[in-house]
Amino acid sequence: MSLILAYLPHLLEGLLVTLEVALGSFAIGLVIAIAAVFGAEFGNAPVRWCVSTYVTIIRGLPELLVIFLVFYGGTVLLSRMFGAYVEVDALTAGICALSFVSGAYLTEILRGALHTIPPGQAEAAKSLGLGTGATFRHVILPQMFSYALPGLGNQWLIILKESALVSIVGLEELMRKGVVAAGATQSPMTFYLIVAGLYVAITSVSMAIFAYGNRRLTFGR
Amino acid sequence: MSYEILLQSIPIVYAGLKLTLIVTLAGFVLGQALALPLGLALTARSPLLRWPVATHTFLLRGSPLLVQLFILYYGLAQFDAVRASAIWPIIREPVNCAIIAIGLNSAAYVAVIIAGGLKRLPPGQAEACISLGLSRFSRMRDVLLPQVYRAILPSIGNELILVLKASSLASAVTVMEMSGAARAFTAKTYAPFEVFIVAGLLYLAIGFLFGIAFRFVERRIPGVAAIGKSGRAAQPRPQALGASS
Amino acid sequence: EPLRIGTSADFPPWGYTDTAGDIVGFDREVGDEICKRIGADCAWTNQSFDGLLASLQVGKFDLVISGLSITAERAKQVDFSKAYADAPYHIATIKGGALAATKTRAELEAALEGKAIGVQTGSTHEAVANTYFKNADVRLYERNEQIADDLAAGRIDAGLLEQSVWEELMKAREGKLELAGPMLTSADYAEFGNGQGIALKQGREDLKARVDKAIVDMISDGTIGKISTKFFGYDLSYKG
Amino acid sequence: MIVAQNLIKSYGAAKVLHGVSLTVAAGERIVLCGPSGSGKSTFVRCLNGLEERQGGTVEIAGHCLSADCANVLALAGDVGMVFQQFNLFPHLTVLDNLTLAMRRVRRTPHRAAEEEAMAMLARMQLTEKAASYPRQLSGGQQQRVAIARALCMKPKVMLFDEPTSALDPEMVKEVLDVMTDLSCQGLTMIVVTHEMGFARSVADRIIFMDRGTILEEADPETFFRHPSHARTKEFLRQIGTQY
Amino acid sequence: MIVAQNLIKSYGAAKVLHGVSLTVAAGERIVLCGPSGSGKSTFVRCLNGLEERQGGTVEIAGHCLSADCANVLALAGDVGMVFQQFNLFPHLTVLDNLTLAMRRVRRTPHRAAEEEAMAMLARMQLTEKAASYPRQLSGGQQQRVAIARALCMKPKVMLFDEPTSALDPEMVKEVLDVMTDLSCQGLTMIVVTHEMGFARSVADRIIFMDRGTILEEADPETFFRHPSHARTKEFLRQIGTQY
Numbered sequence A: 001m002s003l004i005l006a007y008l009p010h011l012l013e014g015l016l017v018t019l020e021v022a023l024g025s026f027a028i029g030l031v032i033a034i035a036a037v038f039g040a041e042f043g044n045a046p047v048r049w050c051v052s053t054y055v056t057i058i059r060g061l062p063e064l065l066v067i068f069l070v071f072y073g074g075t076v077l078l079s080r081m082f083g084a085y086v087e088v089d090a091l092t093a094g095i096c097a098l099s100f101v102s103g104a105y106l107t108e109i110l111r112g113a114l115h116t117i118p119p120g121q122a123e124a125a126k127s128l129g130l131g132t133g134a135t136f137r138h139v140i141l142p143q144m145f146s147y148a149l150p151g152l153g154n155q156w157l158i159i160l161k162e163s164a165l166v167s168i169v170g171l172e173e174l175m176r177k178g179v180v181a182a183g184a185t186q187s188p189m190t191f192y193l194i195v196a197g198l199y200v201a202i203t204s205v206s207m208a209i210f211a212y213g214n215r216r217l218t219f220g221r
Numbered sequence B: 001m002s003y004e005i006l007l008q009s010i011p012i013v014y015a016g017l018k019l020t021l022i023v024t025l026a027g028f029v030l031g032q033a034l035a036l037p038l039g040l041a042l043t044a045r046s047p048l049l050r051w052p053v054a055t056h057t058f059l060l061r062g063s064p065l066l067v068q069l070f071i072l073y074y075g076l077a078q079f080d081a082v083r084a085s086a087i088w089p090i091i092r093e094p095v096n097c098a099i100i101a102i103g104l105n106s107a108a109y110v111a112v113i114i115a116g117g118l119k120r121l122p123p124g125q126a127e128a129c130i131s132l133g134l135s136r137f138s139r140m141r142d143v144l145l146p147q148v149y150r151a152i153l154p155s156i157g158n159e160l161i162l163v164l165k166a167s168s169l170a171s172a173v174t175v176m177e178m179s180g181a182a183r184a185f186t187a188k189t190y191a192p193f194e195v196f197i198v199a200g201l202l203y204l205a206i207g208f209l210f211g212i213a214f215r216f217v218e219r220r221i222p223g224v225a226a227i228g229k230s231g232r233a234a235q236p237r238p239q240a241l242g243a244s245s
Numbered sequence C: 001e002p003l004r005i006g007t008s009a010d011f012p013p014w015g016y017t018d019t020a021g022d023i024v025g026f027d028r029e030v031g032d033e034i035c036k037r038i039g040a041d042c043a044w045t046n047q048s049f050d051g052l053l054a055s056l057q058v059g060k061f062d063l064v065i066s067g068l069s070i071t072a073e074r075a076k077q078v079d080f081s082k083a084y085a086d087a088p089y090h091i092a093t094i095k096g097g098a099l100a101a102t103k104t105r106a107e108l109e110a111a112l113e114g115k116a117i118g119v120q121t122g123s124t125h126e127a128v129a130n131t132y133f134k135n136a137d138v139r140l141y142e143r144n145e146q147i148a149d150d151l152a153a154g155r156i157d158a159g160l161l162e163q164s165v166w167e168e169l170m171k172a173r174e175g176k177l178e179l180a181g182p183m184l185t186s187a188d189y190a191e192f193g194n195g196q197g198i199a200l201k202q203g204r205e206d207l208k209a210r211v212d213k214a215i216v217d218m219i220s221d222g223t224i225g226k227i228s229t230k231f232f233g234y235d236l237s238y239k240g
Numbered sequence D, E: 001m002i003v004a005q006n007l008i009k010s011y012g013a014a015k016v017l018h019g020v021s022l023t024v025a026a027g028e029r030i031v032l033c034g035p036s037g038s039g040k041s042t043f044v045r046c047l048n049g050l051e052e053r054q055g056g057t058v059e060i061a062g063h064c065l066s067a068d069c070a071n072v073l074a075l076a077g078d079v080g081m082v083f084q085q086f087n088l089f090p091h092l093t094v095l096d097n098l099t100l101a102m103r104r105v106r107r108t109p110h111r112a113a114e115e116e117a118m119a120m121l122a123r124m125q126l127t128e129k130a131a132s133y134p135r136q137l138s139g140g141q142q143q144r145v146a147i148a149r150a151l152c153m154k155p156k157v158m159l160f161d162e163p164t165s166a167l168d169p170e171m172v173k174e175v176l177d178v179m180t181d182l183s184c185q186g187l188t189m190i191v192v193t194h195e196m197g198f199a200r201s202v203a204d205r206i207i208f209m210d211r212g213t214i215l216e217e218a219d220p221e222t223f224f225r226h227p228s229h230a231r232t233k234e235f236l237r238q239i240g241t242q243y
């Protein structure tokens, strides 16, 4: 029992890493997604093709494979380009790989939200003389996020759980800490249950935050 | 990257294909079967029915599938009572555990989708049923559920792909499906890239076939364009933001 | 420029983490001693096994020390140092089971025919089990305690693991398991490989030469034997 | 045929019906009008058990409706309802929309139900739309199907809640024609509508509601010529003669 | 102020406008009517560059619109448009709805824009709704905000596409009142509407469209008394005098 308690601080460290990875890749994924949505809706044919290929392939592969190929494939490419091994620390690497994955899913969510905005909104903006940029920034984007919020909340929970996979690039996040502690103490079930409990705890907190955001973003509904 | 290893890894991955398909399809079917009653319970009026199911779906959606799989497979087996019970012959087999864990997890997700679909149906549909005197059962079976299923068909198609990807976790309980076979191959040969690329392509191909199958089904089902649209069909207009600027 | 070493520290007593979170174990002490002898600073990284070799190949690590068994097939992808350890293996089974009575290799092989045997992914045991135990249902586990648990639960009939690992596992399971047949080594089954070595990216001859020399020295002066006794209770330094 | 007494309905703190009473004889045709939010829909929905109420009694087509509407299914189609949004079943063809309740509630055999439904469609001049899906029809056609669907159950009372207000101006006429037709056949009807021309020519009685009470109740002649309340006059001015 | 010549518009194979020409002088008030699907909306949307066209020229408020509408932003609010569905920006308050384009397009300073907008709201009797979100307003109020939003840009021409048809009967009046008010101030207007009372009292000219062409064009007196086409007569009968 005391041995189990001794490993709890490690789990909490792992929890922090999990949060860092999940938050980081959610944020970067969102940036990728906004750019991709813009490309998919306003870009020329090659850009649209690139976006749709990116989304299709990433969404069709098990995440572990994607992270593996993105990170190690990416490192090989980078190393070839610079002629020497390019050191990427594990946290950056994990966040990059997972951003790339979550970017694909977020693109689809944002695109779906974009399409629920009635076309009349853009037409009204146009008839007032607003340009494409101003229309996107002031009319489309805020509404897109308000529509997308439930989807974004879901995706956040998914990324939270998927961050467990980045242990393959050398990050000691919650799941990996749990496995290591299970190995060291010979009591796997205890640790798996604690790990599950911790995930559920973050899930509950984030759901509450999203519900709050949802209430704030309703514009007088 | 070596072509020799690439060729070598094709039969390895292919050997896992059958297990991948079994786990995926069985898990999917189990998930769908359980999702309907769970989804109905989620929209039930009685809190006695609603709360336990809401908690169940919350826990299953809130923790990683891998942990759930471990708890089902290794956790339950630690209890003598479980090993003496009637379910032991079932969960004794790793494949069954993988299918059950994935099915339960998928059911939780789909149940929430079904409940959402039911809530998004225009209330007028249920009211029309009441005013025609249709029983609760007939209302669900003949009117509400067909519309919900038609509306969530794309989500169900999505779910099949998600289950396909989730099946890659089955190797954690010794079920050597494609990705497990790929990892074992890597461990044996220390050549990580080739076999993962082969596995990736196979996953893409299967997902692509599933996608085609679902779009085929979708086109075969008539009626409902989008939930909540009654009256005159909305006039299609060009893209949300015109390409003119 | 420190030497970067990767290991998967979830594998006592080869590598695990102590309550302070530091990587400890047999591999760690062997690796540290090598570093000292070749005059290098070492930076250790704990990473899941699935990513170790890819990391080595893309250049993230200079060395991987994680109880890796040396085989000809693997040597096509990475270079191995000279072996530093040669771990003995053992079959275990449920206490009082039919297998428990077997004494010799031949008896063991006959008894295992068609049985369900658990081995670890990433080990060489799969090849051994497939080659010598006819029609056996060989199942791959990621972790050794999972094999012990399934053995105790009755899902499998036998497990093949390192001798040292069994002792811990059997203690934790309160006498539900016992060892079967003789201790097995690479002398019994060549598929076990030629002991455990350190993996390097191919072509790093210079580093390999320095590491090799350190290993040979450490075996001959008994350092490895001493570390081994500390962690395993017996000497498993490579003598081949 | 309908006896509603002292209906009270509130949403949380907001009281929507303040004790509304109404008696309708068999064969009577009532038009209900009033400003938006005055509680017309709520009243009609209380009558056929779509809305629970906080007080009052409802007896309709021979059934006593409990306040929590638990026994609403006992009406079993005796009270037909036509909604503003049609509420056709979008996944069923027109014919299936009509036969579903006949088969499931009345237990009419499949064949007989279809024959009856086809007869009803013929009456509505929709024979060639039998195999179409609702969204393939114009709004006016959809509303006629909705009326047909309710009529197939041979209701004793028909309730209409603004059946034409979701329609294009040109389609309004085809639906009003059908309703006029029904009124000539002696069906008991309550119609919520702003179509004053229809009210004038069809209604036996016009009822004006405002803020959850019945303000005025009169035959069309009196109602349009000599409305007694100022609010009614104001309403008629805004509705009838906008310019 | 508006010169449209020989406008041709098709969606794929379906031709929607078959060469429509119209000239509108400054200050003229035009009412456009016709059956559903006759191309009224499409025509109006071609005029302010929301819809590309396949042929014909459009000159409006001093701008020549190219056929692919590439230069639509040059109109920069000179042509105001009021839509049937209001199309207010739901995430902005009423005040921000009004000031957004003033600030971004006209580059009016924040303060000045708000003052102007408040003056406009006062004119529309919406002062106390400045901080509300569109969803918190009634339909009639929303439409008045939409009109105010367009007027804030000081347009030379206002286009209205069925501005009252999504409204409840009683709210129609408040919007029609505002529009009548505007027409008295000499603004050039094209109004698509079925409100014949409004047309009669406000329009300088009434234009009747059917199947993508202008069928009839006359002053209100002539239009209502002596329509020349049978189709117009039929339309007037169905719209005006349903009972």
Ligand SMILES: Nc1ncnc2c1ncn2[C@@H]1O[C@H](COP(=O)(O)OP(=O)(O)OP(=O)(O)O)[C@@H](O)[C@H]1O
Binding pocket: D011, D014, D016, D034, D035, D036, D037, D038, D039, D040, D041, D042, D043, E168
């Ligand atoms: N679900 C609800 N929750 C709260 N208030 C409601 C609800 N439904 C209706 N109301 C309120 O009850 C009042 C009466 O509504 P009702 O729909 O019966 O009016 P109505 O006379 O039918 O109006 P309309 O002509 O617009 O259809 C309104 O003030 C409305 O805001």
Ligand SMILES: Nc1ncnc2c1ncn2[C@@H]1O[C@H](COP(=O)(O)OP(=O)(O)OP(=O)(O)O)[C@@H](O)[C@H]1O
Binding pocket: B235, B236, B237, B238, E011, E014, E016, E034, E035, E036, E037, E038, E039, E040, E041, E042, E043
């Ligand atoms: N995006 C589109 N694609 C194809 N056809 C269209 C599209 N938009 C409109 N149409 C067709 O163009 C024709 C004219 O439509 P329009 O909306 O201009 O008619 P309208 O006179 O405004 O009718 P309403 O009174 O119903 O608004 C109709 O037949 C319509 O079906």
Ligand SMILES: [Mg+2]
Binding pocket: D040, D041, D042, D161, D162
């Ligand atoms: Mg109503």
Ligand SMILES: [Mg+2]
Binding pocket: E040, E041, E042, E161, E162
């Ligand atoms: Mg139109």
